[in-house]
Amino acid sequence: MPTFQAQYLTHLGAKGRVVLPAEVRKALGLKEGDRLLLRVREDGTLELLSAREVARRALGLFAHVAPGRSLVEELLAERREEARREEG
Template sequence: MGHLTFQAQYLTHLGAKGRIVLPAEVRKVLGLKEGDRLLLRVREDGAIELLSAREVARRAKGMFAHVAPGQSLADELLTERREEAGQEGE
């Protein structure tokens, strides 16, 4: 994934039905494509923060790293779900 400097700024506009177009360079650098989910946060100061679902997951993983150090809780959950699905098919 590429890297934008913190001060990167782009002029965009509010379109029909409140849509905002993200510039192609931003989508490319962040690896975003049509249909990707984004989290929009409005801060108390009126600033808007836009995060990709991938970034939200990365931050959440970091927040809970102390719970099971050296283990991937997501991997464990996926393994459990696969085992449950296999048992249901038997």
């Protein structure tokens, strides 16, 4: 079972709006106008991520790639090699 740093009760308002308590906004560094990503999980829970967190996680996906290494060039080279083998 997941652990929680904090827990807050909020409500669903007019036009489906959800109020994030000030403590949550402050803890996450959110301000009016910030973009948020909402994910509905298979278990029925909702995950809310700031755009900043989404970007941080995306960058983490490529942390293993050495500086100067081009994944695009590697992919193209692999495809060229496959095509050469298929032709020959």
